[in-house]
Amino acid sequence: MADRTTLVRPPPVDPTKSQIENVLELTALGQIGPDMFTNTRPLWHPPGARGIYGGAVIAQCLAAAQRTVPANFTIHSMHCYFVLAGDATIPVMYYVEHVREGKSYATRTVQARQGGKAIFTTTMSFVRENSGGQRMVQHAVPLPDDIVPPTDEGLEADxxxxxxxxxxxxxxxxxxxxxxxxxxxxxxxxxxxxxxxxxxxxxxxxxxxxxxxxxxxxxxxxxxxxxxRFGAPTNPPPGAIPTPEMAVRKNYMRKLKESEGLHPDQERSSxxxxxxxxxxxxxxxxxxxxxxxxxxxxxxxxxxxxxxxxxxxxxxxxxxxxxxxxxxxxxxxxxxxxxxxxxxxxxxxx
The missing domain is CATH 3.10.129.10 (Hotdog Thioesterase)
Known part of the structure:
Protein backbone atom coordinates (compact mmCIF):
# COMPACT_ATOMS: atom_id res chain seq x y z
CA MET A 1 0.00 0.00 0.00
CA ALA A 2 2.97 2.30 0.57
CA ASP A 3 3.25 3.07 -3.13
CA ARG A 4 -0.47 3.60 -3.76
CA THR A 5 -2.26 6.92 -3.36
CA THR A 6 -5.67 5.23 -3.03
CA LEU A 7 -6.81 1.94 -1.53
CA VAL A 8 -8.66 0.91 -4.69
CA ARG A 9 -8.10 1.96 -8.27
CA PRO A 10 -9.93 5.28 -8.87
CA PRO A 11 -12.88 5.09 -11.27
CA PRO A 12 -13.08 7.46 -14.24
CA VAL A 13 -13.94 11.06 -13.40
CA ASP A 14 -17.71 11.52 -13.33
CA PRO A 15 -18.53 14.24 -15.91
CA THR A 16 -21.93 14.86 -14.29
CA LYS A 17 -20.21 16.14 -11.15
CA SER A 18 -18.10 19.22 -10.52
CA GLN A 19 -14.36 18.97 -10.13
CA ILE A 20 -14.54 19.46 -6.38
CA GLU A 21 -17.11 16.65 -6.03
CA ASN A 22 -14.77 14.28 -7.85
CA VAL A 23 -11.81 15.40 -5.73
CA LEU A 24 -13.73 14.78 -2.49
CA GLU A 25 -15.33 11.48 -3.52
CA LEU A 26 -15.22 8.78 -0.84
CA THR A 27 -15.23 5.00 -1.12
CA ALA A 28 -17.22 3.19 1.57
CA LEU A 29 -15.45 0.23 3.19
CA GLY A 30 -18.48 -1.58 4.57
CA GLN A 31 -16.85 -4.95 3.92
CA ILE A 32 -14.12 -4.03 6.44
CA GLY A 33 -16.24 -2.30 9.07
CA PRO A 34 -19.24 0.01 9.58
CA ASP A 35 -18.87 3.71 8.80
CA MET A 36 -15.37 3.37 7.36
CA PHE A 37 -14.33 5.30 4.24
CA THR A 38 -11.25 6.12 2.19
CA ASN A 39 -10.31 8.73 -0.41
CA THR A 40 -11.36 7.59 -3.88
CA ARG A 41 -8.86 9.81 -5.68
CA PRO A 42 -5.34 11.08 -4.88
CA LEU A 43 -5.23 14.12 -2.61
CA TRP A 44 -3.42 17.34 -3.50
CA HIS A 45 -0.02 18.12 -1.97
CA PRO A 46 0.65 21.84 -2.50
CA PRO A 47 4.18 22.48 -3.82
CA GLY A 48 6.50 23.23 -0.93
CA ALA A 49 3.97 22.19 1.74
CA ARG A 50 4.71 19.64 4.48
CA GLY A 51 1.71 17.49 3.58
CA ILE A 52 -1.59 17.24 1.75
CA TYR A 53 -3.93 20.23 1.59
CA GLY A 54 -5.69 20.32 4.95
CA GLY A 55 -9.01 21.40 3.47
CA ALA A 56 -9.31 18.05 1.70
CA VAL A 57 -9.17 16.08 4.96
CA ILE A 58 -11.56 18.52 6.66
CA ALA A 59 -14.05 18.16 3.81
CA GLN A 60 -13.79 14.39 3.52
CA CYS A 61 -14.31 13.96 7.27
CA LEU A 62 -17.46 16.06 6.93
CA ALA A 63 -18.60 14.09 3.88
CA ALA A 64 -18.09 10.82 5.76
CA ALA A 65 -20.03 12.01 8.82
CA GLN A 66 -22.89 13.38 6.70
CA ARG A 67 -23.51 9.86 5.42
CA THR A 68 -24.25 8.64 8.95
CA VAL A 69 -26.94 11.13 10.07
CA PRO A 70 -30.64 11.35 9.12
CA ALA A 71 -31.41 13.40 6.01
CA ASN A 72 -33.10 16.14 8.05
CA PHE A 73 -29.99 16.72 10.21
CA THR A 74 -27.47 19.33 9.06
CA ILE A 75 -23.97 20.15 10.27
CA HIS A 76 -23.79 23.28 12.43
CA SER A 77 -20.26 23.01 13.88
CA MET A 78 -17.05 21.04 13.53
CA HIS A 79 -13.88 21.28 15.59
CA CYS A 80 -10.73 19.81 14.11
CA TYR A 81 -7.12 19.12 15.05
CA PHE A 82 -4.29 18.53 12.62
CA VAL A 83 -2.12 15.87 14.28
CA LEU A 84 0.41 14.87 11.61
CA ALA A 85 1.15 16.00 8.06
CA GLY A 86 -0.79 13.86 5.57
CA ASP A 87 1.17 11.87 3.00
CA ALA A 88 -0.20 12.21 -0.53
CA THR A 89 1.38 8.91 -1.60
CA ILE A 90 -0.72 6.62 0.62
CA PRO A 91 -4.49 6.29 1.24
CA VAL A 92 -6.35 7.99 4.07
CA MET A 93 -8.74 5.91 6.17
CA TYR A 94 -11.72 7.67 7.78
CA TYR A 95 -13.39 6.15 10.86
CA VAL A 96 -16.75 7.63 11.95
CA GLU A 97 -17.92 7.13 15.53
CA HIS A 98 -21.54 7.69 16.61
CA VAL A 99 -21.22 9.64 19.86
CA ARG A 100 -24.81 10.77 20.39
CA GLU A 101 -28.21 10.36 18.75
CA GLY A 102 -30.61 12.98 20.09
CA LYS A 103 -33.98 14.31 19.00
CA SER A 104 -32.54 17.69 18.00
CA TYR A 105 -28.78 17.11 17.93
CA ALA A 106 -26.45 14.32 16.86
CA THR A 107 -22.71 14.12 17.46
CA ARG A 108 -20.03 12.38 15.41
CA THR A 109 -16.28 12.08 15.68
CA VAL A 110 -14.14 11.22 12.67
CA GLN A 111 -10.53 10.17 12.76
CA ALA A 112 -8.36 10.21 9.64
CA ARG A 113 -5.52 7.70 9.78
CA GLN A 114 -2.52 6.78 7.66
CA GLY A 115 -0.12 3.95 8.37
CA GLY A 116 -1.98 3.13 11.58
CA LYS A 117 -1.50 6.66 12.97
CA ALA A 118 -4.05 9.44 13.40
CA ILE A 119 -3.22 12.42 11.20
CA PHE A 120 -6.44 14.37 11.86
CA THR A 121 -9.38 14.23 14.23
CA THR A 122 -12.65 16.15 14.37
CA THR A 123 -15.86 16.28 16.38
CA MET A 124 -19.01 17.43 14.60
CA SER A 125 -22.47 18.38 15.80
CA PHE A 126 -25.56 18.10 13.60
CA VAL A 127 -28.90 19.77 14.26
CA ARG A 128 -32.37 18.72 13.14
CA GLU A 129 -33.56 21.34 10.67
CA ASN A 130 -36.25 23.79 11.81
CA SER A 131 -35.88 22.70 15.43
CA GLY A 132 -35.35 26.24 16.75
CA GLY A 133 -39.04 27.02 17.16
CA GLN A 134 -41.21 29.72 15.58
CA ARG A 135 -39.82 32.55 17.73
CA MET A 136 -36.03 32.99 17.64
CA VAL A 137 -33.34 35.57 18.30
CA GLN A 138 -31.61 36.46 15.04
CA HIS A 139 -28.69 38.65 13.98
CA ALA A 140 -25.65 38.35 11.71
CA VAL A 141 -22.53 40.26 10.77
CA PRO A 142 -23.32 42.13 7.52
CA LEU A 143 -21.39 41.90 4.29
CA PRO A 144 -18.93 44.84 4.17
CA ASP A 145 -19.98 47.84 2.10
CA ASP A 146 -18.85 48.41 -1.48
CA ILE A 147 -18.09 44.74 -2.11
CA VAL A 148 -18.71 43.76 -5.75
CA PRO A 149 -18.54 40.10 -6.87
CA PRO A 150 -16.00 39.38 -9.61
CA THR A 151 -16.86 38.08 -13.05
CA ASP A 152 -15.78 34.70 -14.39
CA GLU A 153 -13.53 36.35 -16.97
CA GLY A 154 -10.09 34.72 -16.97
CA LEU A 155 -11.23 32.10 -14.48
CA GLU A 156 -8.98 29.40 -15.89
CA ALA A 157 -5.95 31.68 -15.65
CA ASP A 158 -6.64 32.06 -11.92
CA ARG A 229 6.55 33.03 2.69
CA PHE A 230 7.57 32.04 -0.81
CA GLY A 231 10.67 30.05 0.12
CA ALA A 232 14.14 30.26 -1.32
CA PRO A 233 14.73 31.21 -4.98
CA THR A 234 13.34 28.49 -7.22
CA ASN A 235 16.03 28.67 -9.90
CA PRO A 236 18.32 25.60 -9.95
CA PRO A 237 22.02 26.05 -9.13
CA PRO A 238 24.28 26.81 -12.10
CA GLY A 239 24.78 23.69 -14.17
CA ALA A 240 21.98 21.74 -12.49
CA ILE A 241 19.19 20.21 -14.54
CA PRO A 242 15.72 21.39 -13.45
CA THR A 243 13.42 18.56 -12.36
CA PRO A 244 9.67 18.46 -13.12
CA GLU A 245 8.99 18.98 -9.40
CA MET A 246 11.14 22.12 -9.42
CA ALA A 247 9.27 23.45 -12.44
CA VAL A 248 5.88 22.85 -10.78
CA ARG A 249 6.99 24.56 -7.58
CA LYS A 250 8.48 27.51 -9.47
CA ASN A 251 5.28 28.03 -11.47
CA TYR A 252 3.17 27.70 -8.30
CA MET A 253 5.24 30.28 -6.45
CA ARG A 254 5.21 32.70 -9.39
CA LYS A 255 1.42 32.61 -9.55
CA LEU A 256 1.24 32.88 -5.78
CA LYS A 257 3.30 36.06 -5.88
CA GLU A 258 1.16 37.49 -8.67
CA SER A 259 -1.97 36.85 -6.59
CA GLU A 260 -0.37 38.97 -3.86
CA GLY A 261 0.37 41.83 -6.27
CA LEU A 262 4.09 41.02 -6.47
CA HIS A 263 6.24 40.58 -9.54
CA PRO A 264 6.58 36.82 -10.22
CA ASP A 265 10.39 37.05 -10.11
CA GLN A 266 10.55 39.18 -6.96
CA GLU A 267 12.76 37.83 -4.21
CA ARG A 268 12.97 38.57 -0.50
CA SER A 269 14.64 41.77 0.62
CA SER A 270 17.47 41.36 3.10
Whole structure:
Protein backbone atom coordinates (compact mmCIF):
# COMPACT_ATOMS: atom_id res chain seq x y z
CA MET A 1 0.00 0.00 0.00
CA ALA A 2 2.97 2.30 0.57
CA ASP A 3 3.25 3.07 -3.13
CA ARG A 4 -0.47 3.60 -3.76
CA THR A 5 -2.26 6.92 -3.36
CA THR A 6 -5.67 5.23 -3.03
CA LEU A 7 -6.81 1.94 -1.53
CA VAL A 8 -8.66 0.91 -4.69
CA ARG A 9 -8.10 1.96 -8.27
CA PRO A 10 -9.93 5.28 -8.87
CA PRO A 11 -12.88 5.09 -11.27
CA PRO A 12 -13.08 7.46 -14.24
CA VAL A 13 -13.94 11.06 -13.40
CA ASP A 14 -17.71 11.52 -13.33
CA PRO A 15 -18.53 14.24 -15.91
CA THR A 16 -21.93 14.86 -14.29
CA LYS A 17 -20.21 16.14 -11.15
CA SER A 18 -18.10 19.22 -10.52
CA GLN A 19 -14.36 18.97 -10.13
CA ILE A 20 -14.54 19.46 -6.38
CA GLU A 21 -17.11 16.65 -6.03
CA ASN A 22 -14.77 14.28 -7.85
CA VAL A 23 -11.81 15.40 -5.73
CA LEU A 24 -13.73 14.78 -2.49
CA GLU A 25 -15.33 11.48 -3.52
CA LEU A 26 -15.22 8.78 -0.84
CA THR A 27 -15.23 5.00 -1.12
CA ALA A 28 -17.22 3.19 1.57
CA LEU A 29 -15.45 0.23 3.19
CA GLY A 30 -18.48 -1.58 4.57
CA GLN A 31 -16.85 -4.95 3.92
CA ILE A 32 -14.12 -4.03 6.44
CA GLY A 33 -16.24 -2.30 9.07
CA PRO A 34 -19.24 0.01 9.58
CA ASP A 35 -18.87 3.71 8.80
CA MET A 36 -15.37 3.37 7.36
CA PHE A 37 -14.33 5.30 4.24
CA THR A 38 -11.25 6.12 2.19
CA ASN A 39 -10.31 8.73 -0.41
CA THR A 40 -11.36 7.59 -3.88
CA ARG A 41 -8.86 9.81 -5.68
CA PRO A 42 -5.34 11.08 -4.88
CA LEU A 43 -5.23 14.12 -2.61
CA TRP A 44 -3.42 17.34 -3.50
CA HIS A 45 -0.02 18.12 -1.97
CA PRO A 46 0.65 21.84 -2.50
CA PRO A 47 4.18 22.48 -3.82
CA GLY A 48 6.50 23.23 -0.93
CA ALA A 49 3.97 22.19 1.74
CA ARG A 50 4.71 19.64 4.48
CA GLY A 51 1.71 17.49 3.58
CA ILE A 52 -1.59 17.24 1.75
CA TYR A 53 -3.93 20.23 1.59
CA GLY A 54 -5.69 20.32 4.95
CA GLY A 55 -9.01 21.40 3.47
CA ALA A 56 -9.31 18.05 1.70
CA VAL A 57 -9.17 16.08 4.96
CA ILE A 58 -11.56 18.52 6.66
CA ALA A 59 -14.05 18.16 3.81
CA GLN A 60 -13.79 14.39 3.52
CA CYS A 61 -14.31 13.96 7.27
CA LEU A 62 -17.46 16.06 6.93
CA ALA A 63 -18.60 14.09 3.88
CA ALA A 64 -18.09 10.82 5.76
CA ALA A 65 -20.03 12.01 8.82
CA GLN A 66 -22.89 13.38 6.70
CA ARG A 67 -23.51 9.86 5.42
CA THR A 68 -24.25 8.64 8.95
CA VAL A 69 -26.94 11.13 10.07
CA PRO A 70 -30.64 11.35 9.12
CA ALA A 71 -31.41 13.40 6.01
CA ASN A 72 -33.10 16.14 8.05
CA PHE A 73 -29.99 16.72 10.21
CA THR A 74 -27.47 19.33 9.06
CA ILE A 75 -23.97 20.15 10.27
CA HIS A 76 -23.79 23.28 12.43
CA SER A 77 -20.26 23.01 13.88
CA MET A 78 -17.05 21.04 13.53
CA HIS A 79 -13.88 21.28 15.59
CA CYS A 80 -10.73 19.81 14.11
CA TYR A 81 -7.12 19.12 15.05
CA PHE A 82 -4.29 18.53 12.62
CA VAL A 83 -2.12 15.87 14.28
CA LEU A 84 0.41 14.87 11.61
CA ALA A 85 1.15 16.00 8.06
CA GLY A 86 -0.79 13.86 5.57
CA ASP A 87 1.17 11.87 3.00
CA ALA A 88 -0.20 12.21 -0.53
CA THR A 89 1.38 8.91 -1.60
CA ILE A 90 -0.72 6.62 0.62
CA PRO A 91 -4.49 6.29 1.24
CA VAL A 92 -6.35 7.99 4.07
CA MET A 93 -8.74 5.91 6.17
CA TYR A 94 -11.72 7.67 7.78
CA TYR A 95 -13.39 6.15 10.86
CA VAL A 96 -16.75 7.63 11.95
CA GLU A 97 -17.92 7.13 15.53
CA HIS A 98 -21.54 7.69 16.61
CA VAL A 99 -21.22 9.64 19.86
CA ARG A 100 -24.81 10.77 20.39
CA GLU A 101 -28.21 10.36 18.75
CA GLY A 102 -30.61 12.98 20.09
CA LYS A 103 -33.98 14.31 19.00
CA SER A 104 -32.54 17.69 18.00
CA TYR A 105 -28.78 17.11 17.93
CA ALA A 106 -26.45 14.32 16.86
CA THR A 107 -22.71 14.12 17.46
CA ARG A 108 -20.03 12.38 15.41
CA THR A 109 -16.28 12.08 15.68
CA VAL A 110 -14.14 11.22 12.67
CA GLN A 111 -10.53 10.17 12.76
CA ALA A 112 -8.36 10.21 9.64
CA ARG A 113 -5.52 7.70 9.78
CA GLN A 114 -2.52 6.78 7.66
CA GLY A 115 -0.12 3.95 8.37
CA GLY A 116 -1.98 3.13 11.58
CA LYS A 117 -1.50 6.66 12.97
CA ALA A 118 -4.05 9.44 13.40
CA ILE A 119 -3.22 12.42 11.20
CA PHE A 120 -6.44 14.37 11.86
CA THR A 121 -9.38 14.23 14.23
CA THR A 122 -12.65 16.15 14.37
CA THR A 123 -15.86 16.28 16.38
CA MET A 124 -19.01 17.43 14.60
CA SER A 125 -22.47 18.38 15.80
CA PHE A 126 -25.56 18.10 13.60
CA VAL A 127 -28.90 19.77 14.26
CA ARG A 128 -32.37 18.72 13.14
CA GLU A 129 -33.56 21.34 10.67
CA ASN A 130 -36.25 23.79 11.81
CA SER A 131 -35.88 22.70 15.43
CA GLY A 132 -35.35 26.24 16.75
CA GLY A 133 -39.04 27.02 17.16
CA GLN A 134 -41.21 29.72 15.58
CA ARG A 135 -39.82 32.55 17.73
CA MET A 136 -36.03 32.99 17.64
CA VAL A 137 -33.34 35.57 18.30
CA GLN A 138 -31.61 36.46 15.04
CA HIS A 139 -28.69 38.65 13.98
CA ALA A 140 -25.65 38.35 11.71
CA VAL A 141 -22.53 40.26 10.77
CA PRO A 142 -23.32 42.13 7.52
CA LEU A 143 -21.39 41.90 4.29
CA PRO A 144 -18.93 44.84 4.17
CA ASP A 145 -19.98 47.84 2.10
CA ASP A 146 -18.85 48.41 -1.48
CA ILE A 147 -18.09 44.74 -2.11
CA VAL A 148 -18.71 43.76 -5.75
CA PRO A 149 -18.54 40.10 -6.87
CA PRO A 150 -16.00 39.38 -9.61
CA THR A 151 -16.86 38.08 -13.05
CA ASP A 152 -15.78 34.70 -14.39
CA GLU A 153 -13.53 36.35 -16.97
CA GLY A 154 -10.09 34.72 -16.97
CA LEU A 155 -11.23 32.10 -14.48
CA GLU A 156 -8.98 29.40 -15.89
CA ALA A 157 -5.95 31.68 -15.65
CA ASP A 158 -6.64 32.06 -11.92
CA UNK A 159 -5.61 28.45 -11.34
CA UNK A 160 -2.52 28.40 -9.14
CA UNK A 161 -1.51 24.76 -9.43
CA UNK A 162 -2.96 23.88 -12.82
CA UNK A 163 -5.73 21.66 -11.48
CA UNK A 164 -7.36 23.42 -8.51
CA UNK A 165 -11.02 22.50 -7.93
CA UNK A 166 -11.79 26.05 -6.79
CA UNK A 167 -10.95 29.57 -7.93
CA UNK A 168 -10.07 32.58 -5.82
CA UNK A 169 -9.72 36.31 -6.40
CA UNK A 170 -7.83 38.16 -3.69
CA UNK A 171 -8.56 41.75 -2.74
CA UNK A 172 -6.05 44.23 -1.38
CA UNK A 173 -5.57 44.09 2.39
CA UNK A 174 -7.95 46.42 4.22
CA UNK A 175 -6.17 48.85 6.59
CA UNK A 176 -2.84 47.70 5.16
CA UNK A 177 -1.03 50.81 6.43
CA UNK A 178 -2.27 50.43 10.00
CA UNK A 179 0.43 50.00 12.64
CA UNK A 180 -1.87 47.56 14.44
CA UNK A 181 -1.88 44.13 12.79
CA UNK A 182 -5.17 43.15 14.42
CA UNK A 183 -6.93 45.95 12.50
CA UNK A 184 -5.97 44.59 9.09
CA UNK A 185 -8.31 42.41 7.05
CA UNK A 186 -7.46 40.00 4.25
CA UNK A 187 -10.23 39.40 1.74
CA UNK A 188 -10.96 37.15 -1.21
CA UNK A 189 -13.73 35.84 -3.40
CA UNK A 190 -13.83 32.09 -3.77
CA UNK A 191 -15.95 29.49 -5.58
CA UNK A 192 -15.90 25.86 -6.66
CA UNK A 193 -15.18 25.38 -10.36
CA UNK A 194 -17.95 24.08 -12.58
CA UNK A 195 -21.44 23.32 -11.30
CA UNK A 196 -22.07 21.13 -8.27
CA UNK A 197 -24.54 18.40 -9.23
CA UNK A 198 -28.11 18.24 -8.01
CA UNK A 199 -27.40 14.68 -6.87
CA UNK A 200 -24.77 16.04 -4.49
CA UNK A 201 -27.41 18.07 -2.68
CA UNK A 202 -26.66 20.65 -0.03
CA UNK A 203 -24.17 18.20 1.52
CA UNK A 204 -21.86 18.63 -1.48
CA UNK A 205 -21.97 22.42 -1.09
CA UNK A 206 -21.16 22.12 2.62
CA UNK A 207 -18.20 19.82 1.91
CA UNK A 208 -16.97 22.23 -0.77
CA UNK A 209 -17.23 25.16 1.66
CA UNK A 210 -15.23 23.17 4.23
CA UNK A 211 -12.59 22.44 1.59
CA UNK A 212 -12.26 26.10 0.61
CA UNK A 213 -12.34 27.41 4.19
CA UNK A 214 -8.69 26.34 4.59
CA UNK A 215 -7.54 28.52 1.69
CA UNK A 216 -4.84 30.91 2.98
CA UNK A 217 -6.33 30.77 6.44
CA UNK A 218 -3.32 30.76 8.77
CA UNK A 219 -1.46 32.58 5.99
CA UNK A 220 -3.38 35.68 7.08
CA UNK A 221 -0.86 36.14 9.90
CA UNK A 222 1.99 36.21 7.40
CA UNK A 223 0.17 38.60 5.10
CA UNK A 224 -0.73 41.21 7.74
CA UNK A 225 2.85 41.16 9.07
CA UNK A 226 4.42 41.36 5.61
CA UNK A 227 6.40 38.15 6.09
CA UNK A 228 8.20 36.42 3.22
CA ARG A 229 6.55 33.03 2.69
CA PHE A 230 7.57 32.04 -0.81
CA GLY A 231 10.67 30.05 0.12
CA ALA A 232 14.14 30.26 -1.32
CA PRO A 233 14.73 31.21 -4.98
CA THR A 234 13.34 28.49 -7.22
CA ASN A 235 16.03 28.67 -9.90
CA PRO A 236 18.32 25.60 -9.95
CA PRO A 237 22.02 26.05 -9.13
CA PRO A 238 24.28 26.81 -12.10
CA GLY A 239 24.78 23.69 -14.17
CA ALA A 240 21.98 21.74 -12.49
CA ILE A 241 19.19 20.21 -14.54
CA PRO A 242 15.72 21.39 -13.45
CA THR A 243 13.42 18.56 -12.36
CA PRO A 244 9.67 18.46 -13.12
CA GLU A 245 8.99 18.98 -9.40
CA MET A 246 11.14 22.12 -9.42
CA ALA A 247 9.27 23.45 -12.44
CA VAL A 248 5.88 22.85 -10.78
CA ARG A 249 6.99 24.56 -7.58
CA LYS A 250 8.48 27.51 -9.47
CA ASN A 251 5.28 28.03 -11.47
CA TYR A 252 3.17 27.70 -8.30
CA MET A 253 5.24 30.28 -6.45
CA ARG A 254 5.21 32.70 -9.39
CA LYS A 255 1.42 32.61 -9.55
CA LEU A 256 1.24 32.88 -5.78
CA LYS A 257 3.30 36.06 -5.88
CA GLU A 258 1.16 37.49 -8.67
CA SER A 259 -1.97 36.85 -6.59
CA GLU A 260 -0.37 38.97 -3.86
CA GLY A 261 0.37 41.83 -6.27
CA LEU A 262 4.09 41.02 -6.47
CA HIS A 263 6.24 40.58 -9.54
CA PRO A 264 6.58 36.82 -10.22
CA ASP A 265 10.39 37.05 -10.11
CA GLN A 266 10.55 39.18 -6.96
CA GLU A 267 12.76 37.83 -4.21
CA ARG A 268 12.97 38.57 -0.50
CA SER A 269 14.64 41.77 0.62
CA SER A 270 17.47 41.36 3.10
CA UNK A 271 15.56 42.99 5.97
CA UNK A 272 12.23 41.18 5.42
CA UNK A 273 11.36 38.55 8.07
CA UNK A 274 10.90 35.09 6.57
CA UNK A 275 8.60 32.27 7.58
CA UNK A 276 10.53 29.31 8.91
CA UNK A 277 7.49 27.14 9.62
CA UNK A 278 3.77 27.74 9.16
CA UNK A 279 1.32 24.87 9.69
CA UNK A 280 -2.24 24.59 10.95
CA UNK A 281 -2.89 23.20 14.42
CA UNK A 282 -6.68 23.36 14.67
CA UNK A 283 -9.64 24.47 12.58
CA UNK A 284 -13.24 25.19 13.58
CA UNK A 285 -16.25 25.94 11.38
CA UNK A 286 -19.66 27.18 12.49
CA UNK A 287 -22.20 26.68 9.69
CA UNK A 288 -25.02 29.23 9.90
CA UNK A 289 -27.20 28.92 6.79
CA UNK A 290 -26.55 25.50 5.24
CA UNK A 291 -29.19 25.82 2.52
CA UNK A 292 -28.80 29.52 1.64
CA UNK A 293 -25.67 29.40 -0.48
CA UNK A 294 -24.10 27.62 -3.41
CA UNK A 295 -20.40 26.81 -3.20
CA UNK A 296 -20.15 26.99 -7.00
CA UNK A 297 -21.12 30.68 -6.90
CA UNK A 298 -18.82 33.43 -5.69
CA UNK A 299 -18.54 33.67 -1.90
CA UNK A 300 -16.80 36.50 -0.08
CA UNK A 301 -14.43 35.80 2.81
CA UNK A 302 -12.84 38.22 5.25
CA UNK A 303 -10.12 37.22 7.70
CA UNK A 304 -8.55 38.95 10.68
CA UNK A 305 -6.07 37.91 13.35
CA UNK A 306 -6.88 38.92 16.94
CA UNK A 307 -3.57 37.58 18.30
CA UNK A 308 -0.17 36.12 17.48
CA UNK A 309 2.72 35.24 19.77
CA UNK A 310 4.84 32.40 21.17
CA UNK A 311 5.28 30.99 17.66
CA UNK A 312 1.54 30.76 16.97
CA UNK A 313 -1.26 32.83 15.49
CA UNK A 314 -5.07 32.82 15.55
CA UNK A 315 -7.27 33.85 12.61
CA UNK A 316 -11.03 34.42 12.37
CA UNK A 317 -12.86 34.14 9.05
CA UNK A 318 -16.36 35.19 7.97
CA UNK A 319 -17.77 33.59 4.81
CA UNK A 320 -20.65 35.24 2.96
CA UNK A 321 -22.85 34.28 0.04
CA UNK A 322 -22.85 36.91 -2.70
CA UNK A 323 -26.28 38.14 -1.54
CA UNK A 324 -24.78 39.08 1.83
CA UNK A 325 -25.90 36.04 3.83
CA UNK A 326 -23.36 35.09 6.50
CA UNK A 327 -23.02 31.35 5.88
CA UNK A 328 -20.08 30.39 8.11
CA UNK A 329 -17.68 31.64 10.76
CA UNK A 330 -14.33 29.88 11.07
CA UNK A 331 -11.33 29.96 13.39
CA UNK A 332 -7.86 28.55 12.97
CA UNK A 333 -4.72 28.47 15.08
CA UNK A 334 -1.39 27.53 13.61
CA UNK A 335 2.35 27.48 14.12
CA UNK A 336 3.91 30.68 12.75
CA UNK A 337 7.66 30.59 13.33
CA UNK A 338 10.20 32.92 11.81
CA UNK A 339 13.59 31.90 10.52
CA UNK A 340 16.02 32.91 13.20
CA UNK A 341 19.20 34.85 12.61
CA UNK A 342 22.21 32.57 12.38
CA UNK A 343 24.24 33.07 15.54
CA UNK A 344 27.81 34.20 14.92
CA UNK A 345 30.45 31.48 15.03
CA UNK A 346 32.60 31.63 18.13
CA UNK A 347 36.02 33.13 17.58
CA UNK A 348 38.94 30.73 17.49
CA UNK A 349 41.04 33.30 19.30
CA UNK A 350 41.48 32.94 23.05
Missing amino acids: DEDGNAPFASRRIAILNKDSTNSHEKRTRQWIKARGKISEAGGHQAHLSALAYMSDSYFIGTVARIHGLW DQPEIGMMVSLDHSIYFHEPRRFRADEWMFTEMASPWSGDGRGVVQQHMFAADGTLVATCFQEGVVRLKQDTPPKPSSRL
